[in-house]
Amino acid sequence: MRLYPNLYVISSQQNETIASMGWYEGEVWNWVFAWERELTQDELRLADELQSLVATHNPVQTKKDTLLWIDKRSYTVKEFQQV
Numbered sequence: 001m002r003l004y005p006n007l008y009v010i011s012s013q014q015n016e017t018i019a020s021m022g023w024y025e026g027e028v029w030n031w032v033f034a035w036e037r038e039l040t041q042d043e044l045r046l047a048d049e050l051q052s053l054v055a056t057h058n059p060v061q062t063k064k065d066t067l068l069w070i071d072k073r074s075y076t077v078k079e080f081q082q083v
Helices: 005-010 041-054 077-082
Strands: 022-025 028-031
Touching: 005 041
Parallel strands: none
Antiparallel strands: 022 028
């Protein structure tokens, strides 16, 4: 959301889990993003950047989705919602 706020606004996956945003082909995870409407040329460029960024971050098939907080001593619901 922080890196690509314009794409987040038009994403139809805002409340989805990672597991519902792609699938495995054997050992390889394929990301799939869904949009509320057709993307403009600028949005397509941003979506390509996002796709390149997440291509190196793949879920592990044998692990459950978790939220990892780094360098925090206390946590709030508001902080969680901003992730």
